[in-house]
Amino acid sequence: xxxxxxxxxxxxxxxxxxxxxxxxxxxxxxxxxxxxxxxxxxxxxxxxxxxxxxxxxxxxxxxxxxxxxxxxxxxxxxxxxxxxxxxxxxxxxxxxxxxxxxxxxxxxxxxxxx
Numbered sequence: 099x100x101x102x103x104x105x106x107x108x109x110x111x112x113x114x115x116x117x118x119x120x121x122x123x124x125x126x127x128x129x130x131x132x133x134x135x136x137x138x139x140x141x142x143x144x145x146x147x148x149x150x151x152x153x154x155x156x157x158x159x160x161x162x163x164x165x166x167x168x169x170x171x172x173x174x175x176x177x178x179x180x181x182x183x184x185x186x187x188x189x190x191x192x193x194x195x196x197x198x199x200x201x202x203x204x205x206x207x208x209x210x211x212x
Contacts, residue, residue, distance in 0.1 A: 105158075105160055106158070106174060106177070106178045106179070107158075107160070107167075107169060107174065107177045107178065107179070107180050107181070107182065108160075108180070108181040108182065109160045109162045109167040109181075109182050110181055110182065110183040110184065111162070111163065112183060112184050112185075113131075113167075113182050113183050113184040113193060114162040114163040114165050114167075115163065115184075116184040116191075116193070117131045117165040117167075118163060118164060118165050120149070121149075121165060124149070126151070128151045129149045129150065129151060130149070130150060130151070130153065130159070130165070130166040130167070130168045131147060131148075131149060131165070131166070131167050131168070131182075131193070132147065132148050132149070132150055132167075132168045132169070132170075133145065133146070133147055133167065133168075133169055133173065133177070133182055133193070133195065134146045134147075134148075134169070134170060134173040135172070135173040135176045135177065143176060145194070145195050147193045150168075153166075153168055154170065156170065156171045157169065157170055157171070158171070158174055167182055176197075176199065177195060177197060177199075178199065179197075179198045179199060180195045180196060180197040180198065180199065181195070181196040182194075182195055183195075183196055
């Protein structure tokens with residue numbers, strides 16, 4: 099019996115469903131959602147999301163409901179304990195990270211500091 103290992107970052111069912119929908123629209127089943135962290139933004143670091151086919155050496159991948167989330171090792175250190183999610187609201191729809199490590203975030207929710 100295999101023991102399921104806890105992942106350092108979660109990929110919500112809602113986000114996975116949206117990724118599946120977007121991949122279906124693109125008609126490219128090889129696409130994966132990549133989440134990454136870069137310097138910049140109004141709070142010091144900034145989240146980024148992109149679709150790509152490639153998985154690089156050292157990338158962590160989380161498979162959920164037939165789709166894959168990919169995170170590079172440098173970004174992962176800032177995302178441990180976080181949840182990649184998706185929301186639709188008055189300001190539009192977006193992927194976001196609910197990150198318990200962020201000490202401050204900006205109003206748009208796409209940048210943070212630790």
